[in-house]
Amino acid sequence: MTNHNETLFARAQLSTPGGVNSPVRAFRSVGGTPRFITRAEGPYFWDADDRRYIDYIGSWGPAIVGHAHPEVVTAVQEAAARGLSFGAPTEGEILMAEEICKLVPGVEQLRLVSSGTEATMSALRLARGATRRDKIIKFEGCYHGHADSLLVKAGSGLLTFGNPTSAGVPEDFSKHTLVLDYNNSQQLEEVFRTVGDQIACVIVEPVAGNMNLVRATTEFLQTMRRLCSQHGSVLIFDEVMCGFRVGLHGAQALYEIQADLVCLGKVIGGGLPVAAFGGRADLMKHMAPLGGVYQAGTLSGNPVAVAAGLTTLKIIQREGFYSTLTAQTRELAERLTAAGQAAGHQFCADAVGGMFGLYFSAQIPDSYASVMASDKEKFNRFFHLMLDAGVYLAPSAFEAGFVSIQHNTQIIDATIEAAKRAFAHL
CATH class of the missing domain: 3.40.640.10 (Type I PLP-dependent aspartate aminotransferase-like (Major domain))
Known part of the structure; x- marks a missing residue:
């Protein structure tokens, strides 16, 4: 079966340095082939093979109301x-x-x-x-x-x-x-x-x-x-x-x-x-x-x-927007932390408003040095396990994640189930 993402990436590298127009998109930090996105709606986007992902980068922040509102x-x-x-x-x-x-x-x-x-x-x-x-x-x-x-x-x-x-x-x-x-x-x-x-x-x-x-x-x-x-x-x-x-x-x-x-x-x-x-x-x-x-x-x-x-x-600015967004993001971080630690990993997560961070470390980092001390290789494996399960996290251990108002409890439930399987395989 043709992998359209691989085909597009090979083609892109002929005309664009590294095949991308912003370096983190190249997946160099985590390895593998970047996904070329064709469309997005709400908390999801779809790649060139028409595979759907729960999107936790949200265009690196802008998609706070969800894609294609x-x-x-x-x-x-x-x-x-x-x-x-x-x-x-x-x-x-x-x-x-x-x-x-x-x-x-x-x-x-x-x-x-x-x-x-x-x-x-x-x-x-x-x-x-x-x-x-x-x-x-x-x-x-x-x-x-x-x-x-x-x-x-x-x-x-x-x-x-x-x-x-x-x-x-x-x-x-x-x-x-x-x-x-x-x-x-x-x-x-x-x-x-x-x-x-x-x-x-x-x-x-x-x-x-x-x-x-x-x-x-x-x-x-x-x-x-x-x-x-x-x-x-x-x-x-x-x-x-x-x-x-x-x-x-x-x-x-x-x-x-x-x-x-x-x-x-x-x-x-x-x-x-x-x-x-x-x-x-x-x-x-x-x-x-x-x-x-x-x-x-x-x-x-x-x-x-x-x-x-x-x-x-x-x-x-509508009533309840930020209380809902903050609660959803905090729920995601807390449940990911619980799942990672229950599986025996040094893992924690943090959230502020609609931003979150994932860290393969014993404590939430407070500096560049403490972030660099986290387990980058374990993150990379976790990233690909989640990607294979249809959850798109930031393709780097050094980037924050983003939740939109469309990431409801059903979306978070699906994310946690994928994470539990990923933690078990690490």
């Missing part, structure tokens, strides 16, 4: 019929900005862009332009897109600037980036005590999703907020992944800590390319055409993408 599809169809792109402002952009400013604490003004990378890159430029400083702080394991300044790993010492993690990133680009340990408040204090007057900004995922799901501690974020305020540095919350995922008002409301700038994406596009960065009006006034910090984009605020995002934002 009828209201979102209708909004996109109606917007497309009016024209795909104009290169001129539309009322939809105003409505989107007003909605986000209403929902996200501290965001008085924002700028729409097309990707999370654009949002974080632009927020960094804004912070540097507003403070007239060059140095930035990021944290090991946090991913903020593929801008040069952010593709940096830790240096050899506490005050050693970071090293590029990608070919093509000049040393000069990374020499202004300090990379510290996630959840290490003492280290943060030490760096600010030494070079605090040179730091333009601190950028952090308050709920990390790119080293698996790892929560920041309240003390860590409070220390960050205090130090930035004391030294005139800009605190940037990268909520591209966790924004509208951990709750209706994001991680700022969850931790009761207000950032100066917030980066958003994923959910606000409803599955289409929309992202944003925004914050205090006195910072945003530095953006062109008002100020000297330049940023532009032909497709920024694209009317079709805005229609999808705006409709999604309306749906998630």
Whole structure:
């Protein structure tokens, strides 16, 4: 029998580097052949062999209301019929900005862009332009897109600037980036005590999703907020992944800590390319055409993408949406933990809002180092056993998972039954 996924993957590798347009899709971390998706609906998608999977990546977060939600599809169809792109402002952009400013604490003004990378890159430029400083702080394991300044790993010492993690990133680009340990408040204090007057900004995922799901501690974020305020540095919350995922008002409301700038994406596009960065009006006034910090984009605020995002934002505000989503995700994590431990494995899971993490370790990780210490090979075997059973998890031990409002108890029951069989075979 022809395996259409294998055929497509072989064909894709002839015209596309690695056969994919984003590296994690290639299954290099877990091995095997990536699934080429042909359609999706609710909590499911189907591959090129018409095999159905319960989907726990949800396009890496955006599909919070489920795939192909009828209201979102209708909004996109109606917007497309009016024209795909104009290169001129539309009322939809105003409505989107007003909605986000209403929902996200501290965001008085924002700028729409097309990707999370654009949002974080632009927020960094804004912070540097507003403070007239060059140095930035990021944290090991946090991913903020593929801008040069952010593709940096830790240096050899506490005050050693970071090293590029990608070919093509000049040393000069990374020499202004300090990379510290996630959840290490003492280290943060030490760096600010030494070079605090040179730091333009601190950028952090308050709920990390790119080293698996790892929560920041309240003390860590409070220390960050205090130090930035004391030294005139800009605190940037990268909520591209966790924004509208951990709750209706994001991680700022969850931790009761207000950032100066917030980066958003994923959910606000409803599955289409929309992202944003925004914050205090006195910072945003530095953006062109008002100020000297330049940023532009032909497709920024694209009317079709805005229609999808705006409709999604309306749906998630309905009564009971987040209480249901949070309960479903917590149930999944708790039952997976129970199943894994009952089978004798060092295994645990965690959940925040509609995000979850799976760890083949004795304890829920709190840092990049503790995530790296988990049993990656056992995860890889578990991933393929679940895939064979029709459950599609993130194809990496270092990525968070996502639940949609359509992942009801019946879906979770089916997932747990598959997991019990997988744990038994490990």
